[in-house]
Amino acid sequence: MASEAAPPSHLVVAVIGHVGSGKSSLCGRLILAFRGAEEKTVEVFRELARSQGKTGDEAYAWIVDQYAKEREAGQTFENSIWGLTLDQRDIATTGTGAKGKMFKGPSSKEGVRHFTLIDSPGGHGHDRRVHDACAQADAVIVVVSAVPGEYEACLGQLRQYATAAMTVGIKSFIVAVSKMDHPRVSFSCSRFEQISKFLRGFFQSRLRGVRPPLVIPFSSKVGVNISKKVKGGALHWYNGPCLLGGMVTALKPDLKRIGIVASNKPLRFTITRAFRLHGAGTIALGRVESGILKVGQRVLVSPGGVRGQVASIQQHYKNREKAFPGDLVGVALHDISVSELKRGFIIGEEDHDPPIACKSFVAQVLVVNQPYLLREGAVLTMDVHNAHIPVKILKIQARVKIKPGSTDIKELNIAPKALKPTDRGNVTILPLKPVSLEVAKMYSHLGRFALRGNNMIMAVGVVIGLEVFQKYKKL
Numbered sequence: 001m002a003s004e005a006a007p008p009s010h011l012v013v014a015v016i017g018h019v020g021s022g023k024s025s026l027c028g029r030l031i032l033a034f035r036g037a038e039e040k041t042v043e044v045f046r047e048l049a050r051s052q053g054k055t056g057d058e059a060y061a062w063i064v065d066q067y068a069k070e071r072e073a074g075q076t077f078e079n080s081i082w083g084l085t086l087d088q089r090d091i092a093t094t095g096t097g098a099k100g101k102m103f104k105g106p107s108s109k110e111g112v113r114h115f116t117l118i119d120s121p122g123g124h125g126h127d128r129r130v131h132d133a134c135a136q137a138d139a140v141i142v143v144v145s146a147v148p149g150e151y152e153a154c155l156g157q158l159r160q161y162a163t164a165a166m167t168v169g170i171k172s173f174i175v176a177v178s179k180m181d182h183p184r185v186s187f188s189c190s191r192f193e194q195i196s197k198f199l200r201g202f203f204q205s206r207l208r209g210v211r212p213p214l215v216i217p218f219s220s221k222v223g224v225n226i227s228k229k230v231k232g233g234a235l236h237w238y239n240g241p242c243l244l245g246g247m248v249t250a251l252k253p254d255l256k257r258i259g260i261v262a263s264n265k266p267l268r269f270t271i272t273r274a275f276r277l278h279g280a281g282t283i284a285l286g287r288v289e290s291g292i293l294k295v296g297q298r299v300l301v302s303p304g305g306v307r308g309q310v311a312s313i314q315q316h317y318k319n320r321e322k323a324f325p326g327d328l329v330g331v332a333l334h335d336i337s338v339s340e341l342k343r344g345f346i347i348g349e350e351d352h353d354p355p356i357a358c359k360s361f362v363a364q365v366l367v368v369n370q371p372y373l374l375r376e377g378a379v380l381t382m383d384v385h386n387a388h389i390p391v392k393i394l395k396i397q398a399r400v401k402i403k404p405g406s407t408d409i410k411e412l413n414i415a416p417k418a419l420k421p422t423d424r425g426n427v428t429i430l431p432l433k434p435v436s437l438e439v440a441k442m443y444s445h446l447g448r449f450a451l452r453g454n455n456m457i458m459a460v461g462v463v464i465g466l467e468v469f470q471k472y473k474k475l
Helices: 023-033 039-051 068-073 088-093 127-136 150-167 189-206 243-249
Strands: 011-017 080-086 113-119 139-145 173-178 214-217 268-277 281-290 298-302 306-315 318-320 328-334 346-349 358-367 379-384 387-402 409-414 424-431 448-453 456-468
Touching (some): 023 243, 127 281, 127 379, 150 189
Parallel strands (some): 139 173
Antiparallel strands (some): 080 113, 298 346, 306 318, 448 456
């Protein structure tokens, strides 16, 4: 299998942030820069928006917000995915001097960059979709508004979204400061420095051993500092790259997750959505986390244990014979009905260490800095890969401490009744609905989770041991 492993050829980038921060407008501008849409399409959307009594500034956002309810409300409700490509001429306009070698893959040419962009919702109640976007991504762009009042109001939600991204293992970030053209901001250097200083400190305190993220000012409304490096003008005081240049140079994949090592592990394909398509049958959308997915392969779905065969694989409307770790693809499956597939189910190879449903598991959790205790018997919602299920804290085994820079674990208190904020402990957790998990040491992104309660993330953790149901019998 090692001979089939392929180096990464693209990067999946999730765009997250508070509602109204300008995520969709930014995505629309980037799609134009990548030539994923035409300028005349924007003009059509602008006229349509004005005919509905809007200002017309929504045109760029409407490239990604394609549902009528999203355009009417002025906010995103569903994750949208776009496949985009930059050639060397596009990269040259960013002023970065990058040569394009970082993502050179089996189907890539020198100096060509391939990106998959995920635009996610930002309103309250969409935490699961933000988690899903981050679980599918290799890197994240966090969009914040520079407008006084908007930025301060979004900080609580911003912490939740950033914590969700870090929980699934994201380490590569860009912070994009939007609406710099607003009359109350007027491309102010002091306002940008105030936001930049706080957010750099926030990420640096949580991503130890990782360089702090780039903080880049921009304006979607007037198209400043998005695809071309600023030279003078309103942002004359800014010396960094444009947003597209930051994506090319600063965002990097986790090679342990999508490189040769991941390709040589057993197949794990996480499902984000399943539907039936006339003429193609059952379609599962998701991400290859490990192994290699092939046309004609016999597969098993967990939980449930249903078996089928891969009929075809598509990525951004192009047929493929194989899909490698990190690829977001659609898979047509034979002998499996839509009713047997749900978000969060995992597909594995039938005869090569398939995934197994989890009965209970032991995890090491960290209670985040919030007002509530984590108690035995508590029923919470667990977000793990693309699954969102209720779980019960069966037993808190011990409160533990890990020395900074060391892997040595010291037990401080055996069997406490609760864990306080900032406490770390080993707990036994019972899923209240069927779910398939993996030990984080073997499949990192399938064993990292967040526990939600009281409309916030209460704890994050990693799976260190599994109690599984009886393995599925071979046919």
